[in-house]
Amino acid sequence: DTGSAAATPIDPRFDIAYVTPVTIGTPPQTLQLDLDTGSSDLWVFSSHTPASQVRGQQIYSPDKSTTSKLLDGHTWSIRYGDGSGSRGNVYTDNFAIGGIMVETQAVETAEEVSSSFTTEDNIDGLVGLGFSTLNTVSPEGQLTFFDNAKPKLDAPVFTADLKYMKEGTYDFGFIDESKYTGEITYVPVDTDPGYWTFTSSGYGVGSGTFSSSPITGIADTGTSLVYLPTAIVTAYYRQVEGATNSRSYGGYVFPCNSTLPPFVFGIGEAKFTIPPSYMSYAAVTDGSPTCFGGLQSSSGIGINIWGDVALKAAFVVFNGEEPPTIGWANK
Numbered sequence: 479d480t481g482s483a484a485a486t487p488i489d490p491r492f493d494i495a496y497v498t499p500v501t502i503g504t505p506p507q508t509l510q511l512d513l514d515t516g517s518s519d520l521w522v523f524s525s526h527t528p529a530s531q532v533r534g535q536q537i538y539s540p541d542k543s544t545t546s547k548l549l550d551g552h553t554w555s556i557r558y559g560d561g562s563g564s565r566g567n568v569y570t571d572n573f574a575i576g577g578i579m580v581e582t583q584a585v586e587t588a589e590e591v592s593s594s595f596t597t598e599d600n601i602d603g604l605v606g607l608g609f610s611t612l613n614t615v616s617p618e619g620q621l622t623f624f625d626n627a628k629p630k631l632d633a634p635v636f637t638a639d640l641k642y643m644k645e646g647t648y649d650f651g652f653i654d655e656s657k658y659t660g661e662i663t664y665v666p667v668d669t670d671p672g673y674w675t676f677t678s679s680g681y682g683v684g685s686g687t688f689s690s691s692p693i694t695g696i697a698d699t700g701t702s703l704v705y706l707p708t709a710i711v712t713a714y715y716r717q718v719e720g721a722t723n724s725r726s727y728g729g730y731v732f733p734c735n736s737t738l739p740p741f742v743f744g745i746g747e748a749k750f751t752i753p754p755s756y757m758s759y760a761a762v763t764d765g766s767p768t769c770f771g772g773l774q775s776s777s778g779i780g781i782n783i784w785g786d787v788a789l790k791a792a793f794v795v796f797n798g799e800e801p802p803t804i805g806w807a808n809k
């Protein structure tokens with residue numbers, strides 16, 4: 479099998495996250511989920527989510543599905559790096575993305591979600607596409623959609639073609655040559671503890687010299703920004719007029735009318751350029767003349783994260799063969 483599904487930005491003003499339509503159950507219930515390579519739980523707003531925590535999200539009602547089965551005695555509870563989280567029970571049911579159907583996918587129903595999920599009314603849940611070792615279901619961990627679908631796919635891969643303030647695509651089971659230019663550069667993935675962890679070959683700020691120093695981090699479609707070591711981040715903002723590291727805004731900000739250099743990162747011998755428009759992520763509040771940077775420091779997180787600001791500058795292949803690799807191409 480092969481399949482494709484849209485990755486649509488949830489906000490017209492800036493790319494905070496992307497959602498993809500999925501179907502769950504019989505008859506199919508359609509939800510818009512955030513495909514997240516930075517985690518490995520598939521969880522949804524559901525008929526079990528307290529009404530006070532639901533604000534317009536589509537919900538999955540297992541009782542309305544003839545193919546749903548409670549996974550008795552199983553629960554899940556997840557905490558993300560941004561402090562958000564959720565927890566609940568587990569069902570298995572039919573689950574499809576882009577026409578790829580998995581009959582007994584573990585679908586985790588939310589009994590509780592944190593406030594940032596309640597307020598984000600365009601996200602009905604997440605599809606974790608990290609490695610299944612990170613799945614939080616207890617007492618038995620469950621497989622991700624990708625692990626379940628892999629045997630059915632023409633090739634054990636999925637690709638991300640995220641776009642700046644536009645609809646992009648996730649493809650499953652094939653590599654669409656029309657979506658990229660030149661060659662795909664593959665690098666090894668370290669699957670411990672369960673992220674798509676790889677090592678970039680270095681970085682450059684604008685037309686400055688390229689610094690060939692290894693940067694190990696994760697490819698995370700579920701994180702909006704890029705988080706890198708402080709030394710790299712300060713080198714970048716040193717080139718931005720009026721940039722400061724704001725405690726009140728929680729990161730580097732600068733006057734929106736400042737000229738920003740592009741940010742270059744290396745994958746093997748290949749170079750990828752994040753254009754200035756992606757690096758000026760968003761006004762700190764609507765209409766403010768102060769903008770928040772798309773590149774921030776990872777020092778408070780503990781890992782480097784190549785989030786959407788970097789991923790949308792490339793065509794990315796998540797290769798699930800043994801051993802897994804990750805491929806990057808320009809587009």
Ligand SMILES: CC[C@H](C)[C@H](NC(=O)[C@@H](NC[C@H](O)[C@@H](N)CC(C)C)C(C)C)C(=O)N[C@@H](Cc1ccccc1)C(=O)OC
Nearest residue numbers: 512514516517518557558559560562612698700701779783
């Ligand atoms: C199973 C937990 C998943 C894998 C969780 N993953 C993450 O938090 C990673 N991805 C974060 C998600 O992409 C998130 N931005 C999705 C949105 C919609 C909320 C971060 C680290 C880049 C995690 O590592 N949580 C840490 C908590 C943490 C991590 C980093 C910093 C601080 C705290 C944990 O609990 O690990 C067991």
